[in-house]
Each structure stands twice: as C-alpha cells, then as structure tokens.
Amino acid sequence: MESSQYDIVIIGGGILGLSTAMQLAARAPHWKVAVLEKEDELATHQTGHNSGVMHSGIYYRPGSHKARFCVAGLNNLVDFCNENEIEYEQCGKVIVAIEESELGRLKDLHERGAANGVPDLELVGPERLKEIEPHVAGIQALYAPHTGIVDFTKVAAAYANRFQQAGGDIFTGAPVQKITRSTGSVALETPKGTLQAKNLINCGGLHADRVAAMTGEDVPIRIIPFRGEYYTLRPESHHLVSGLIYPVPDPQFPFLGVHFTRNIKGHVEAGPNAVLALRREGYRKRDFNLSDNLGNLAYPGFWKMALKYWKIGLGEVYRSYNKRVFLRDLQRLLPEIQDSDLAGGGSGVRAQAVAKDGSLLDDFSIIQGNDAIHVLNAPSPGATSSLAIGEHIADLAIAAF
Numbered sequence: 001m002e003s004s005q006y007d008i009v010i011i012g013g014g015i016l017g018l019s020t021a022m023q024l025a026a027r028a029p030h031w032k033v034a035v036l037e038k039e040d041e042l043a044t045h046q047t048g049h050n051s052g053v054m055h056s057g058i059y060y061r062p063g064s065h066k067a068r069f070c071v072a073g074l075n076n077l078v079d080f081c082n083e084n085e086i087e088y089e090q091c092g093k094v095i096v097a098i099e100e101s102e103l104g105r106l107k108d109l110h111e112r113g114a115a116n117g118v119p120d121l122e123l124v125g126p127e128r129l130k131e132i133e134p135h136v137a138g139i140q141a142l143y144a145p146h147t148g149i150v151d152f153t154k155v156a157a158a159y160a161n162r163f164q165q166a167g168g169d170i171f172t173g174a175p176v177q178k179i180t181r182s183t184g185s186v187a188l189e190t191p192k193g194t195l196q197a198k199n200l201i202n203c204g205g206l207h208a209d210r211v212a213a214m215t216g217e218d219v220p221i222r223i224i225p226f227r228g229e230y231y232t233l234r235p236e237s238h239h240l241v242s243g244l245i246y247p248v249p250d251p252q253f254p255f256l257g258v259h260f261t262r263n264i265k266g267h268v269e270a271g272p273n274a275v276l277a278l279r280r281e282g283y284r285k286r287d288f289n290l291s292d293n294l295g296n297l298a299y300p301g302f303w304k305m306a307l308k309y310w311k312i313g314l315g316e317v318y319r320s321y322n323k324r325v326f327l328r329d330l331q332r333l334l335p336e337i338q339d340s341d342l343a344g345g346g347s348g349v350r351a352q353a354v355a356k357d358g359s360l361l362d363d364f365s366i367i368q369g370n371d372a373i374h375v376l377n378a379p380s381p382g383a384t385s386s387l388a389i390g391e392h393i394a395d396l397a398i399a400a401f
C-alpha cells in the first residue's frame with residue numbers, strides 16, 4: 001500500500017462506499033479508485049447490523065432524497081439480486097392501525113406512498129388483514145406487497161466483488177487516522193501506509209462527521225449513535241408472523257417503532273427500539289466511550305435534542321430495560337405473543353446526524369466540498385437505496401472531480 005497514488009479514495013467499506021466504488025469503476029474506468037475500511041472485514045457496522053428490509057418508499061416526504069432513492073433503489077436492487085443470484089424475497093409488509101386515532105396518519109402514509117410512486121399499495125380492512133397476517137389485530141392496514149427482505153452483507157460483498165473485478169483496490173484493517181491536504185492532492189494516513197488521492201469520498205457511517213472534520217470541512221452536524229435492540233422469536237412461534245408487520249409511526253420521531261420482521265436467514269425478529277448509545281459502535285448496553293460522550297456533551301445540538309426528545313428518550317430507555325414493556329408494545333400488533341415466545345436478539349447502531357439546532361436530520365445528507373464528497377446522514381432506508389445513492393455520488397464525482 002505504501003504511498004500509492006489514486007484518483008479517488010473512498011473511506012468506508014459499508015454498503016454505500018462499496019456501491020459508489022462499483023459504480024465509479026463501471027462509469028469512469030480511467031480513474032484509479034480505492035476503498036479504505038478500518039475493520040478487518042467489510043460491512044460489519046450498520047450494513048451488517050440492520051433489519052434486512054428492502055423498503056418500498058412509503059414513509060418519506062415526496063421529492064426528498066429518501067423518497068427518490070428508495071423507490072429507485074428498490075427496483076435496482078431487485079434487478080441486481082437477480083443478476084448476481086443473491087437470495088431475496090418480496091414478502092410484503094403491513095402497517096397496522098390499532099386505534100381510530102391512527103387512521104388519519106395511515107391515510108396520509110397511503111397518499112405519501114402513492115405520491116412517491118410506490119406501486120400496488122392498498123388500504124385493507126380487518127378481514128383482508130387477517131388473510132395477509134392471520135395473527136395481527138388491527139382496524140385497518142396499509143399493505144405494501146413489494147416490500148422485501150435480503151441480507152445486505154451479501155449485497156455489499158457482491159458490490160465489492162464487482163469493484164475488484166473492474167480493477168479497484170480494497171484495503172481492510174486500514175483506519176484513516178489523518179488527512180493532510182497539499183495542492184491537487186490529499187494524503188490519507190493509515191497504520192498500513194499512506195494513500196495519495198486527488199479526491200476523496202467519505203462514506204464513514206458512524207464516523208462520517210469525524211472523517212469530514214479531518215479534511216478541514218466545517219461540519220454542520222454531529223453523528224449521535226442510537227442503538228436498536230432486537231428480540232428473536234423462538235422457532236415454534238415463527239408461524240405468528242408471515243411477512244413484515246409495522247405500527248403506524250410516531251410522526252415526532254424519525255424511527256419506525258418496534259415491529260416484526262421475518263429475515264432472509266429464516267429468523268423472525270422483533271424490534272428495533274432506539275436508545276441513545278454511549279459509544280459510537282456500542283452494540284451492548286454496557287459499552288461506553290468517554291470521548292464519544294464528552295464530545296456529545298460539548299455539542300450544543302445534543303442538549304437541544306435532549307430538551308426536545310427527553311420524554312420519548314426516557315421511554316425508550318425504560319422499555320430497553322423492561323422486557324414486559326417491550327412485550328406490551330409488541331402485543332398491540334400481535335396480541336397472542338407472550339414472554340415465552342421471545343429470546344434475546346442482536347442489535348445495531350444507527351448513525352443519526354443531529355443539527356446544531358437539535359433537530360434529527362430526516363433526509364439523506366450528501367454534501368460536496370472542493371475535492372471531497374461527504375455522506376453525512378444515511379439512516380434507513382440507506383441500504384435499500386444503496387444503488388441509487390451510489391449512482392448519485394458517482395454523478396457528483398464525475399461532474400466535479
């Protein structure tokens with residue numbers, strides 16, 4: 001690796017860095033491109049710790065990046081999986097209204113989805129809902145038949161393969177620790193050596209703000225980690241869930257509420273919640289990092305966020321430590337489910353960008369500097385949208401670099 005020279009170096013070997021790399025290699029084959037990943041393997045953070053849902057694009061504000069990239073991304077992803085023999089299943093999803101007070105929001109979601117171009121959405125009554133999900137209680141539901149499931153780690157691995165076959169270089173175990181600029185070039189220092197690049201693309205996920213700051217960028221956000229914890233349904237209870245079962249989301253909060261997902265490996269998961277993590281890659285409750293937390297406390301946006309969301313936040317922590325409360329929320333959707341149906345599960349940590357005014361950035365945020373592009377906010381449905389986001393970044397790079 002010593003002192004190699006590249007046209008573009010991409011920092012971060014998650015699904016977005018790898019999609020971008022693959023698409024740059026296909027569309028700009030004259031450029032020499034490398035990916036630097038700090039872990040020994042690719043896609044071990046958000047890409048390897050998510051719900052594995054191929055979203056259809058219902059929730060997002062029409063015209064937003066999320067709406068555009070998710071709808072286009074799902075279509076492209078289905079084609080990509082077919083071409084590359086990656087297993088997926090379009091098992092369908094229901095968003096379920098339990099109470100009259102949720103019907104207005106469900107109707108709004110139906111209109112949003114239709115405006116975003118999500119095909120074949122259907123508002124269904126209790127009888128049709130029972131045919132789709134026999135064990136779910138609800139007075140009405142929004143049915144999205146094309147929502148699906150896939151293993152995003154496999155998708156990311158296929159992007160990496162295609163990139164390497166096209167001549168791209170991937171270096172793992174190579175955290176970028178320092179970035180130095182000189183005219184026409186940036187030097188990226190890693191423990192394995194230094195890469196020189198004309199331009200860089202930052203897909204650093206949970207560390208995207210730090211990577212951007214290393215380039216001298218005045219970063220308008222801070223990444224605050226939110227852990228999502230899951231339970232797993234015991235195999236004998238899998239029959240309770242046919243596809244994907246979601247509540248009507250709380251419009252005050254950017255997360256979707258605890259739900260049931262059948263995943264492509266054959267498990268059924270319940271979750272995730274959304275609790276403030278005390279470490280950026282804090283997958284366990286006890287994980288703590290002093291500098292991550294001091295950084296949060298020194299960031300004015302953190303306090304403003306805390307002031308705005310303290311009630312919801314405390315509720316999430318309470319539910320995280322009380323299986324009974326978690327179960328009660330799950331029983332709203334699936335009354336038959338009992339404590340004995342739930343076993344411990346895994347977790348993931350979301351990289352949520354928080355603005356200086358304390359607001360949680362809702363849309364994807366991709367900003368462009370002189371010789372760099374930074375992905376500063378790419379929460380769910382980032383994995384579903386990965387081909388569309390990578391294409392967008394490749395467009396920006398081809399136009400600017």
Ligand SMILES: Cc1cc2nc3c(=O)[nH]c(=O)nc-3n(C[C@H](O)[C@H](O)[C@H](O)COP(=O)(O)OP(=O)(O)OC[C@H]3O[C@@H](n4cnc5c(N)ncnc54)[C@H](O)[C@@H]3O)c2cc1C
Binds near residue numbers: 017049055176350351
């Ligand atoms: C709990 C949870 C559930 C989700 N569910 C879904 C879902 O069902 N469907 C969906 O579409 N999306 C979902 N998402 C969102 C989706 O996982 C993300 O949008 C997507 O994985 C983002 O990919 P990424 O490449 O930006 O990030 P990551 O996968 O986190 O990759 C970033 C990479 O950068 C590397 N890195 C960081 N700093 C450095 C450095 N200094 N040097 C070198 N490398 C560095 C990291 O090690 C990491 O591998 C979910 C996310 C979570 C956390």
